[in-house]
Amino acid sequence: MLTFYSGVAFSEPVELRMATGSGGPGSSVGNSLDQWAALIEEKTAGTPDEIKVDVFYQDELGDQKELFDLLVVGEVDMMINWPMTSYDERMGIRNVPYMIFDWEQAFNAYKSGGWLNEIYSEVHADLGLKYFGAYPEGFSGVATRDKYATTVEEAKGITVRVPSNFPNPLTIEAMGYTPVALAWGEVYTSLQTGVVDGDSGNVIYWDYEYFRDVLDYYVRTRHTFVSGMLSMNQNSWDSLNEFQKNAVADAAAEISSKQFENARAFDQTYVEKAIESGMEYIELTDEELLSLARKTRGEVWPEIEDAFGKELVDKIRENAPSL
The missing domain is CATH 3.40.190.170 (Bacterial extracellular solute-binding protein, family 7)
Structure with a gap:
């Protein structure tokens, strides 16, 4: 529900840069990026705390490593990314082989309060990043x-x-x-x-x-269970007020939840497409x-x-x- 404000002098909207290193416009990740941005703008539209999001797709600002560098230093504010281990090898925990064998185990690990979710929250915090949740794709x-x-x-x-x-x-x-x-x-x-x-x-x-x-x-x-991450530069996060933080975090939770709901069926669709293609x-x-x-x-x-x-x-x- 939108709240309308009358007689209020609004300042310029906060502008945030959102990117991904994997997926162009129209790809599954690109669509999720667009949806995350749209949700944030929708949740803050018509308020004194409006946020505008600029979206950048694969290769538009650099490769995966360059983009993760930009996220760490705050030149990019938010990402759906597959984190690099160049800063902290613990980012590679998701790549530990045969740690997860089915979708139920994956959900329990990455859900709010799950054991991998807690680990990644701590690791991201140590790098000056805010971790919102997983972006699951399936098994490798x-x-x-x-x-x-x-x-x-x-x-x-x-x-x-x-x-x-x-x-x-x-x-x-x-x-x-x-x-x-x-x-x-x-x-x-x-x-x-x-x-x-x-x-x-x-x-x-x-x-x-x-x-x-x-x-x-x-x-x-x-x-491995392949999963990206939704995250944000900590300084960018700290620059927001509570209303804006809630909008960004709630939108991220919606994207993560939707991806858990849809990823398994999406993966099977591509199994069938691959077989049909030969x-x-x-x-x-x-x-x-x-x-x-x-x-x-x-x-x-x-x-x-x-x-x-x-x-x-x-x-x-x-x-x-x-x-």
């Missing part, structure tokens, strides 16, 4: 051309792009592949020229939308999944204790399902 996989793998042995000799965020390269290597860390904007050309044989770590949407003409297979390895979709058997989970946990989890600290890793061990 490995997309390749010419051949595919469902076991460590089959993966040997297959070179795949991997996001550079810790511990992604370690995970893909433990799964048997040869990892090559590449920025998102370099992936298509690298696939075309044979620098890599595939892409790893994404839900099928990204491999279908961007690379379906150069990839033949998508194996749902489920090694891409072969492969689900791991329970035996294959358990084998990969045991191997990657055995090799990668000991490494994360040095990066994240024992206390945090103990929380992961307490909350992740046993094998």
